[in-house]
Amino acid sequence: VSRFEGVTMAPPDPILGVSEAFRADTNDLKLNLGVGAYRTEELQPYVLNVVKKAEKLMLERGENKEYLPIEGLAAFNKVTAELLFGADNSVIQEGRVATIQGLSGTGSLRLAAAFIHRYFPDAKALISSPTWGNHKNIFNDARVPWSEYRYYDPRTVGLDFDGMVADIKAAPDGSFVLLHGCAHNPTGIDPTPEQWEKIADVIQEKNHIPFFDVAYQGFASGSLDADAYSVRLFVRRGFELLVAQSYSKNLGLYAERIGAINVVCSSSDAGTRVKSQLKRLARPMYSNPPVHGARIVANVVGDPNLFNEWKQEMELMAGRIKNVRQRLYENLSEKDKSGKDWSFVLKQIGMFSYTGLHKAQSDHMTDKWHIYMTKDGRISLAGLSLSKCEYLADAIIDSFH
Numbered sequence: 529v530s531r532f533e534g535v536t537m538a539p540p541d542p543i544l545g546v547s548e549a550f551r552a553d554t555n556d557l558k559l560n561l562g563v564g565a566y567r568t569e570e571l572q573p574y575v576l577n578v579v580k581k582a583e584k585l586m587l588e589r590g591e592n593k594e595y596l597p598i599e600g601l602a603a604f605n606k607v608t609a610e611l612l613f614g615a616d617n618s619v620i621q622e623g624r625v626a627t628i629q630g631l632s633g634t635g636s637l638r639l640a641a642a643f644i645h646r647y648f649p650d651a652k653a654l655i656s657s658p659t660w661g662n663h664k665n666i667f668n669d670a671r672v673p674w675s676e677y678r679y680y681d682p683r684t685v686g687l688d689f690d691g692m693v694a695d696i697k698a699a700p701d702g703s704f705v706l707l708h709g710c711a712h713n714p715t716g717i718d719p720t721p722e723q724w725e726k727i728a729d730v731i732q733e734k735n736h737i738p739f740f741d742v743a744y745q746g747f748a749s750g751s752l753d754a755d756a757y758s759v760r761l762f763v764r765r766g767f768e769l770l771v772a773q774s775y776s777k778n779l780g781l782y783a784e785r786i787g788a789i790n791v792v793c794s795s796s797d798a799g800t801r802v803k804s805q806l807k808r809l810a811r812p813m814y815s816n817p818p819v820h821g822a823r824i825v826a827n828v829v830g831d832p833n834l835f836n837e838w839k840q841e842m843e844l845m846a847g848r849i850k851n852v853r854q855r856l857y858e859n860l861s862e863k864d865k866s867g868k869d870w871s872f873v874l875k876q877i878g879m880f881s882y883t884g885l886h887k888a889q890s891d892h893m894t895d896k897w898h899i900y901m902t903k904d905g906r907i908s909l910a911g912l913s914l915s916k917c918e919y920l921a922d923a924i925i926d927s928f929h
């Protein structure tokens with residue numbers, strides 16, 4: 529008898545499964561607003577010019593394919609921490625950051641979760657409600673128990689700040705609070721600077737450990753520094769904390785799987801010990817990370833001209849999404865006679881709009897309009913063109929009837 533007979537079919541992934549369904553659709557009106565992947569106005573994937581230039585340089589240099597160290601490419605680890613904290617930050621100057629190149633944001637989150645499970649076996653993770661769906665999978669598979677803190681308020685289509693603070697306060701001391709550094713996924717709603725201060729207060733009061741997920745630095749507002757505001761605030765306030773990074777969106781390196789986990793420690797000695805234990809966890813997990821994406825990041829950030837061009841391209845991508853938000857808002861406001869307030873489309877930041885549409889409505893959008901989105905009502909504006917906004921607006925309004 530087959531030994532694998534008992535293996536059941538896994539359900540499709542709530543986000544990546546939408547792309548599978550989209551690919552299977554043959555209708556040429558189809559629109560993929562599921563996975564958060566940037567598309568141009570022509571709805572094509574976008575390889576940044578600086579990436580092409582960096583790869584050309586790398587090819588000419590004829591680099592080898594030797595294993596990287598477990599912790600990854602040293603040049604990448606240096607620039608990724610400097611991008612996040614600012615090169616002049618005291619945590620960098622004092623060598624208090626343990627940085628490990630990870631398999632993009634997901635792999636970095638997973639390595640951190642393994643570290644939490646091993647060194648804080650009684651600690652819980654606190655994740656926002658809603659959050660990026662894969663956060664639950666990562667903590668479940670790393671055997672880190674989690675609970676949710678209130679985040680989205682459907683009544684105001686805004687942040688349930690009081691609920692968030694209350695739930696963080698009610699959690700057991702020393703919990704790991706998972707925070708989206710910028711461009712919250714899926715809601716696109718970020719705390720204000722004043723709210724970040726109060727969130728820091730309650731985390732400090734409870735001896736919680738901040739754990740930032742920074743998957744959109746520079747991509748949300750177009751500014752690397754502005755999008756690092758929350759992380760740098762907590763560092764300035766003296767927290768020890770973790771930060772997972774991803775270059776999937778801001779440098780378009782989705783399939784290169786390049787990111788990092790950074791652990792800010794109270795001393796460089798602690799940082800050295802933390803780094804050694806992260807390496808010990810990484811070795812049996814994937815041994816050492818892929819070199820190509822790390823070299824691209826190191827080359828782009830390491831060359832002043834390429835770095836400046838990258839910043840311009842990020843502003844271009846963020847700007848296109850802002851234009852799409854504006855056009856979609858206008859189309860919805862003009863066409864919808866129900867008096868519904870669509871201003872949340874403009875207020876939300878990043879690549880997503882959390883529309884509040886129910887599962888039945890998103891199913892209708894797919895079945896009748898061939899528009900693919902996640903069942904929680906999230907649409908990726910990065911997959912939308914100006915010319916398709918009217919079509920989407922018609923479909924959204926139609927889904928209410």
Ligand SMILES: Cc1ncc(COP(=O)(O)O)c(CN[C@@](C)(CC(=O)O)C(=O)O)c1O
Binds near residue numbers: 565631632662787
């Ligand atoms: C908040 C957040 N963290 C981490 C990641 C991980 O991305 P990476 O592993 O490629 O670095 C994503 C990507 N979320 C996407 C854009 C894609 C996905 O679901 O994997 C999304 O559609 O939500 C994310 O939105």
